[in-house]
Structures are given as C-alpha cells and as structure tokens.
Amino acid sequence: MDSLRQVGEPELEAIEVGAGILGTGGGGNPYIGKLRCREELRRGRRIDVIPLQELDDDALVVSLGGIGAPVVGVEKIEQGEECLRALQALEQELGQKIDATISSEIGGANSMEPMLTAAQAGIPVVDGDGMGRAFPEMQMCTWSIYGHKSSPSAMADEKGNIVVFRNTASEVWLESWPARPLSPWVQLPESRLRRCEENSSRNLPCRTRSRRLGRWARRFSTLMNSTAIRSRRYLNMKTAVC
C-alpha cells in the first residue's frame, strides 16, 4: 500500500469519499470538514501525515474531534479554531508541546478535524485512528478498550470558552459533559506513543486506507455520492458533458 505523506486537494477529495464509506451510515458528513481543510491549504498551510513508526518513542499524540449531533454541525459551522484553542490549552496544562494529532474515528465528519488542527498547529497528523470507522462513543476506541484514560483533556467552543478536565471518572463521563447536543469541540487526551502503537496497530494506516478507498470509490463513482454526481451531470450538460 502506497503510504500517504502529505494531503493536498486531490487527497482530500478521496479521503472525503473514503471517510463517508467508513462512516458506515453514521458520524456525519465529512463535506464541511473537507471544505475547511481545503481553505487551510489554499491559505498556504500544509497537512503532513506521519506513519506511527516514525514518531519518537516519547512523542505526545492527541486524538481530537467533535462530539454531538452531526445535524447541528451542518447548520452551526464552527468558528474554525476551536480545536486549536483546546490543543493549546492542553499544551499549557501539560507544560509540553504536542507532537502530532490522530483521529479517534476515521469515519464521518471527525476524519477531517485532526488534519485541520494539525495544519493550524504546524504538526503532522498520524496515519491511523482509534476505531477504523465511526462509532457512537469515545470509550469504543481501541485505546480506551485497552485502558487508556482521557484526562487531562480540553474542550472549546466558538465563543472562546475553554474547559480543561484534569480528571474524569471515566470516558463515558467525559463525553456526557456536553450534556446537550451543542456540538462543542473536544480535545481528547494525551496518548503516549507506545500505547498508541500497541492499541491502534490493527487500525493502521487508516488515513491511507481511507484515501485508497476513496480513490477506488471515485473510480466507481457511479455507485457513490450518487445524487450529487447525477444531478451535476444533468444540470451541467450544457457546459460539460460527463
């Protein structure tokens, strides 16, 4: 499998489709996240992807993404730097720089946020994730199943509110903090590389896989994303015949 080292616009398009498939019917639409990543690229930022093996042994990796109802996310789009603010709050709390981001879930809308934040923070995103698809709860990540505890962690909203959780009773409790589906943005905790490697290896390298799946799907685009493509064909017939 050719490994993905940098994400440009063509890779984004492929990952969008792949993440949609890996969302397996849930996890929200990666479309808005794709647009946001694209805007970052057009502003001149880079999305670098790093294979897990290339990280230092003591590298500090955080998983991040949004919690809440995806239906809210298509209407109330984020301000844009929520996760970056949460990531910086966590660095402050730990007194240490974060080396890379990783997806908790590669499926659905949360496939994009780690790439976006990595680009904003100037760090790479790890070619891997915590579940290989989209799942309903954070505690279903491989690393959580292997006993990883998500504290400290941080949460930020569009208005400038930031919360750092020094200790949470369990992963379930952490996730129940945003008690209503407000779609706040959660910065999940540090994951030391070793644990990351032990526990997420079977899901690796998911970002590459997502892109491959996306590329494959685009080749068979008649199967995917059908209405948009169909209707575009219908309505664009005058300008471009597909």
Added chain:
Amino acid sequence: MYRIGIDVGGTNTDAVVMDGNKLVLGVKSPTTEDVTSGIVASLSQVLKESEIGADQIGAVMIGTTHFTNAVVERRRLSKTAAVRLCLPAAECLPPMVDWPDDIRDTVGGHYWMAKGGNEFDGREISSIDEDELRGIADEIGKKGIDTIAISSIFSPVNGEMEQKARAVLAERLPDANFTLSSEIGRLGILERENAAIMNASLRRLSAETVEAFGKALQSAGLNCPCFITQNDGTLMGSEFVKAYPVLTFASGPTNSMRGASFLTGEQDAVVVDIGGTSTDVGSIIKGFPRQASTSVDIGGVRTNFRMPDVFSIALGGGSIVEPDDPIRVGPKSVGYKIHTEGLLFGGRTPTTTDVAVGLGFAEIGDAEPARKLGSERLGAICEIIDEMVVNAVERMRVSPEKIPVLAVGGGSILVRDKVGELPVVKPENFAVANAVGAAIGQISGEVDRIFSLEKTSRDEALESARKEATEKAISAGAKPDSIEILDQEDVPLAYLPGNATRIRLKVVGDLDG
C-alpha cells in the same frame, strides 16, 4: 374550458391544448432568444391547428428551464450581496466558499458576516448589532448592489433575525430587494444560503421573464390566468415566481416524468426522456417523481431542495457515433444541427438516429447512407446504445417488479420494445410530454406555522394542519376529491414553552374544470 401547457426548453418551445384530461393537440417550435416570440409562435400555432378560440382557454401553465439554464450558463445573474448572521460561529467557511469560481465571479462574490444567529434550541449565538448592519448596508450601497440575500444560523427554526436584519438594511437601502434563506430552504446553512443567493441573483431575470410571458399571452389574444410550474409539479402565480425563481429549478424533469405518467396512465415506472444530447432517467412512484435524498448540485452549486432524483447520460438522438473500432457513442452531439449534419439528411456525421434509421426502427430521411455501414456494424453500435440505456434504467429502478419503461422525448426512437427485461411503453405524443406535464400542474395548499402540543397530540396537530391546507387548496381552485398530502415536515421547537412544533405541510389537487 381548455387549458394550454407550454414547455420552454433550451431547444424547443412546445405547446399542448388539453380538454380536461384529454390531450387535444401538441405542437413544437424553436425556442427564440427573446423567449417571447417563441411562445407566441407556439401559442398561435396550437390555437390555429386546434381551431379553438382564445376565449375558450381557461388557463395557461408554463414550465421553463430558463432560470436553471441561466445558472448553468452563468448568464444574466445580478450582482448579489450575501449577508450571513453567524459570528463568531461559521467564520471559517464564508458564503459561496464551495462555489465554482466562474459563477462566484458572475454574482460578484460579495459577502459580509455579522453577529447574530441562533443555537439549535433558539438561544442567540450573539445578538444582532444594528450598527454593524448599518455599516454593511453602507458598504453594499457603495458597491452599487441592490440585490441582497440574508442567511442566519438556525433560521428555519427561528427566522426573526433574518427579518430584523432585512428591516435594518432596508432603512439604508430602500430600493434593494431581499431574499431570506428561511423562506427558501431547510437545515444546512451552506446549502440554504446557496439557494438564497442564487434566488437573489435571479430575481431581475425572473421579473423580466414573467413579464415576457405575460406579453406573449397578450399577443396571442389570451387573457386567462397564467401559472408557472415549480419543482414539485405544482403551480405558482406570476408574483410568486418573481420572488422565488429558484423554485422552478427542477420543474423540467418533474414535468417530463409527470407528463409521461399521465400520457401512459402508468403510476409506477421508470421514465426515460431522450432528447437531442442527453437522456434523463427518473422513477415514478404512485404517479409522483421519486425525490433525491441527498444534496443536489445546480451548475456546480450545492443546494438542498427537494428535487426529483434524475440520472443523466450523454446519449441523445443527435449523439455522434464513431463507427470504426473502438466504437464510440457520444458524448458529443450534433444537437439541433442534425437536420444538416446527420447522414439521413445528407450530412456527413453518423449519429445514433442514423443507426436507428439504418436498422429500420424508424422511418425518417434517407436510410441508405446509414445502411452502408453494414448491418453487423449497425448491430454492434445498437448494442452499445442498448447497454447505456439499460445501465441507466437499472440504476434508477427501485422496484423488483417488471415495471414499464416510459420512453418520451424526441430521441426515444433509440429504444424499442424492451429495455433489458422491462417492457417499453411509448405514448402517442411522446415528444410533448413536458408540456403535458405543465398542463396537468396541480393546485397546492400549504401550511407553515407553529402548533402547541400542550393540549393536543402530534397526530391531531398534523390533522388540523392538513384540514387547513386542504381548505386553502380548494379555495385556490383544486378539486376536493383529488387532494393528497405532497409533503409534510415537523420540527420540534425546544426553546418555546408549551411543547411547540413547527409543522410544514403541503397538499395538492387537480385543477377543477
């Protein structure tokens, strides 16, 4: 009284006269640059040939792809100011961020983001800042823009902020026209905002076009009411179209599918509309076009209207055939030039129609030049055409039953008695199905308001909304026993006391008489 249905297409303007449920006559004439003279020509022709006096026509229904074409061709769109109430949220993706560059340039790409917007539960993200809006109004004025689209986060749940912003902007810009996103679309800020901006940019064209339609009717001596068909196959009055031209975007395929269903009497079928350049395939379920379940792109711009699910392929009666190996059919077409370029008319370009004529499916022009390709070659090309149609039909087919394929449009000579295992039905007047679809446009009644569920159940509230909408439809001229629910949606409003819910419900019925 008789009714006239008109379809103003990119190539032809078709007109039909209907007597109740009976098609009296249909004619085709070329669409003209000014639209009006093409309609006048069609109207005069259809009145003359049917020998029906202008005073016997009770209503004229027009279906048009004029506004869709304007967007697709990026023509005649007004410069538009997009104002979004959202900050600090949604700052990362400004209005028109996902538009193709050429159409963004055509409408000017001017946008402003301001404080405002609601949370999902109706709380404010931030309050409206009137001074900020006045400043924006001044900037819009300085740019000389008088067409404004306003969007606000969660405005389908609470549209007050958009209305308030309109009032503030209108104080400084009294001559501007406004489109509010809450009046147009559903949840999904980018898609709804896109539709609002496109609507705003089309309003000038819409006003001109509606006026042109009126003049055309007058010139033909008609003084009856004129309606325009919208996406769901129902009719809109002229004033409404002036304000909401985007609501006509999908009327073309809707009219063609409903017309095909009407002409054949089939309620469940796959409709194949083969034109000169392309083939549109859609499904009819219980007489209505099956709706797309995801977002729909119009000219590269994403929207979330309810629209029929249509799959298009580049195959038409004018598609150019490359007869030598490897055989290719389309995507290029000679289009309306088939009358000079096609082999059967003495031209030099082999087309799909030449193949059909060469194989004896139809008798048009001179079959001899096509036959020179040899029957084996013609058969091989025909197989490719068949495969294209079968694939498209199978993709849109949602029933395991052997439902019929309804073939309409000028290019439908390309299909014969079967598509795969499905039988083909070709109505007698297959070429004017769109105009028939417009003529049978239905009258609707709509209710969109907030109901309290404190003392009634949801079912009771829906029932009373249905009754109210039905009464509206009947008073607008619908036949009472033909009324059915077309669309129904309820959104619980968590922020209002008394267990409130917003119910949107639309019923339709046939025009009485």
